Amino acid sequence: MNRPFNFSAGPAAMPxxxxxxxGAEIANWHGSGMGVMEMSHRGKEFISIYEAAERDFRELMAVPEDFHILFMQGGGWGENAIVPMNLSQGGAIDFVVTGGWSQKSFKEAGKYGQTALAASGEAGGFTDIPDPATWQLRPDARYLHICSNETVHGVEFQTLPDLKALGSSAPLVVDVSSHVASRPIDWSRVGLAYAGAQKNLGPAGLTLVVVRKDLVGQALTICPSAFNYELVAxxxxxxxxxxxxxxxxxGLVFQWLKRQGGIAAVEARNIEKARLLYDFIDASPFYVNRVAPAHRSRMNVPFFLADESRNDDFLAGAKAAGLLQLKGHKSVGGMRASLYNAMPLEGVKALLAYMREFELRHA
Amino acid sequence: MNRPFNFSAGPAAMPxxxxxxxGAEIANWHGSGMGVMEMSHRGKEFISIYEAAERDFRELMAVPEDFHILFMQGGGWGENAIVPMNLSQGGAIDFVVTGGWSQKSFKEAGKYGQTALAASGEAGGFTDIPDPATWQLRPDARYLHICSNETVHGVEFQTLPDLKALGSSAPLVVDVSSHVASRPIDWSRVGLAYAGAQKNLGPAGLTLVVVRKDLVGQALTICPSAFNYELVAxxxxxxxxxxxxxxxxxGLVFQWLKRQGGIAAVEARNIEKARLLYDFIDASPFYVNRVAPAHRSRMNVPFFLADESRNDDFLAGAKAAGLLQLKGHKSVGGMRASLYNAMPLEGVKALLAYMREFELRHA
Structure with a gap:
């Protein structure tokens, strides 16, 4: 079966x-006579599905035992409030803003704590990540928040900041939504990481929260019970x-990741996919990516045609060539190719072939 | 294909x-080359799915135009906090508690407003609904909350209370989770109704909120943006x-309900299904249901064996006969048969045949 290649930023292509x-087991899971949607969440069938998913994610991402893995609802926007309701105690919260998502998180958290910018890439149009050595870290911060991959602006932390080395004892909170499971995470630098599932993990409506156990149990009284990490854990x-x-x-995606060889193998393919696309863009006068090379996202590649009057032509031709959902986010414009785990190398090659052909036709 | 009959209280059987x-369109919806899980929520394909779902629900349930229909996350437990964050303004909230669910809602709302019991069925073990004429309604209540069908205790309002006739101008908030779309709703008596989808509407993880437009726009400042009805609307x-x-x-379930003849036709079948089961239980000395007949739920029928030492035998035999998930909620014990829209009359007849046979074998 030949499917088109779907470059959506999320909800996104699945394997x-x-x-x-x-699809094959939608009405009858493993001979149980029930589809998974129809199972009581307290029955042994669903419990086995849940336990396998938790175990597989822990194994894949090497999550240490002193972290809870929580399966929640509300997505990234939900966590923008849920994290400070659980961790801020109404105190100081520092933010490093490197794009649209961390900016949203920063604004929302102001309802629950004393927020301040430790650093921002806004002046440069979110094409760079401010050097951690310049971050203004407050000694009383309950935590520092970053978004380690900015889906809209295509900016990625290649290494998580080491707050201890920067003289801070604050836990690091990381929104990893759009690159979770695309590369390893150094948990020794993390207090809490969360991810909306709809990019690299599964369908929209699931949020994964990985939180160090000692950070749980200090929620504000106004935190809804359903979103209280302690009760959920x-x-x-x-x-x-x-x-x-x-x-x-x-859980099926986690099993697929294991069959792909695990996160190291998947990361190697992601590096290769991103390298191919960025190399092509950089070599062409027809296409441009404005992000500083050291901070370019492997997952979300925004790019522009040098002549933006051809945008609609480019998108129509792409769709006809079986290359879907390449339109950039409305706040940035241009194009965006999201290269999540489920995007095969062949998809990137097909995109390059189309971009080359379009350039030749119009240059 | 012969599937067992699944009496789960939720997540529950689907048509x-x-x-x-x-299952047939899981990887390719209507020739789009994408499964629905893979679509951007902002693309025209998904927008068409969303708009059809909203329109079909409005038509099926005759929701007037002065109500928003919102598709949200967090389930009933989420709404226990989200409703008071949006509607209470920190003021008085009255509750009528008729079972486990309204009791949970009552406790959670205390974080956000000045809660008080207008009436409670707890003294009678939640087997009855206190007469509305006896409810203690405060004149300054921002709203009055009820759960119109108690999933655990099997107690259902056959008519929604008319608060205006009781001398109150408070809007009525109704948790309709476990009987939504099983019968019509008199919207002239309702300010807000919400339902977790996982009983009568679809998979867990979706919450439907139907709210009168004039009630929206007064959320507490600590209400998370993702759960602010005004922003969602x-x-x-x-x-x-x-x-x-x-x-x-x-949306597929809504289309199925229309093919069944709409809510009136579905309600007629639900009445017949419930009547068969209650009549059988009442006629047998071997089985008992303790809820006052006028307030028995059509959807959730808790019942007990007169000799509870046979519970495990009963459940094992039921499973062998293709009758799944009949165990009662742990807080009540005994058995529970949930007869949601997707349970066919044949399922109830099969249950009766099994109950009759089990009784004959053991009486």
Whole structure:
């Protein structure tokens, strides 16, 4: 079956074999006589699905035992409030803003704590990451928040900052939504990481939260019970009914990642995919990417035609060539190719072939 | 294909033809080259799915135009906090507690407003609904909350209370999670109704909120943006990434309900299903249901064996006979048969045949 290549920034392409497996067992999971959507979340069938998903993610990402893995709802926008309700205690929260997502997180957290910018890339149009040595870290900060991959602006931390080395004892909170499971995470530098599932993990409506156990248990009283990490952790993510089908789909993706050789193997392919596209863009006068090379995202590659009057032509031709959802985010314009784990190398090659052909036709 | 009958209280059985349709198009929706899980929520394909779901629900349930229909996340437990954050303004909130769910809602709302019990069925073990004429309604209440069908205790309002006739101008907030779309709703008596999808509408992880437009726009400042009805309504439920696949599945269920003849036809079948089961239980000395007949739920029928030492035998035999998930909620014990829209009359007849046979064998 020949499917088009889907470059959506999220919800995004999923591995075809995962979709086919889900389709085959949609009304009868493993002879249970029930589809996964129809199972009580407290029954042994679903519990086995949940436990396998938790175990596989922990193994894939080498999450240490002193971290909870929570399966929640509300996405990144939800966590923008849920994190400060759980961790801020109404105190100081520092932010490094490197694009649209960390900016949203910064604004939302102001409802729950004393927020301040430690650094911002806004003056440069979010094409760079301010050097951690210049960050203004407050000694009383309850945590420091970053977004380690900015989906809209295509800016990625290639290394997580080492706050201890910068003289801070604040835990690092990281929004990893759009590059989770695309590369390893150095958990020794992390207090909490969260990810909306709809980019690299599964369907929209599931949020994964990985939080160091000692940070849990200090929620503000106005924190809704359903979003209180302590209650969620104590109940193995079943304090309320979890998004069971999305957990099942994420679990199938985790199994697929293991079959791909695990995160190291997947990362190697992601490096190769991104290198091909950036090298091509940099070598062409027809296309441009404005992000500082050291901070370019492997997952989300925004680019522009030098002549933007050809944007609509480019998108129409791409669609006809089986290359879907390449339009850039409205706040940035131009194009964006998202190269999540499920995007095969062949998809990137097909995109390059089309870009080359379009350039030859119009240059 | 012969599937067992699944009596789960939720997540619960879905119509088999809905599951088969979803399975068939899981990797390629209507020739788009994408599965629904893979679509940008801002693309025209998903927008068309969302708009059809909203329109079909409005038509099925005759929701007037002065109500928003919102597709959100967080389930009933989420709404226990989200409703008071949006509607209480920190003022008085009255509750009528008729079972486990309204009791949870009552406790959670205390974080956000001045809660008080207008009435409670707790003294009678939640087997009855206190007469509305006896409810203690405060004149300054921002709203009055009820749960119109208690999933655990099997207690259902057969008519929504008319607060105006009781001398109150407070809007009525109704948790309709476990009987939504099983019967009509008299919207003239409702300010806000919400439902977790995982009983009668679709997969867990989707919450439907139907709210009168004039009640929106007064959220507490600590209300997370993702759960602020005004922001969600202004953005047609796309303020943040919605649970796209769950919306699609709910949309397929709405289409199925229309093919069944709409809510009136579905209600007639639900009445017949419940009547068969209650009549059988009442006629047998071997089984008992303790809820006052006038307030028995059509959707969730808790019952007990007169000899509870046979519970495990009963459940094992039921499973062998293809009757799944009949165990009662742990807080009540015994058995529970949930007869949601997707449970066919044949399922109830099969349950009765088994109960009759088990009784004959053991009486």
């Amino acid at each position: 075809e074999e995962v979709l086919q497996q889900a 104590k109940n193995d993510s079943m304090f309320n009914t979890p998004p069971t089908y999305a957990i099942y789909m994420a | 088999e033809e809905v599951l088969q349709q979803a 202004k953005n047609d439920s796309m303020f943040n990434t919605p649970p796209t696949y769950a919306i699609y599945m709910a």
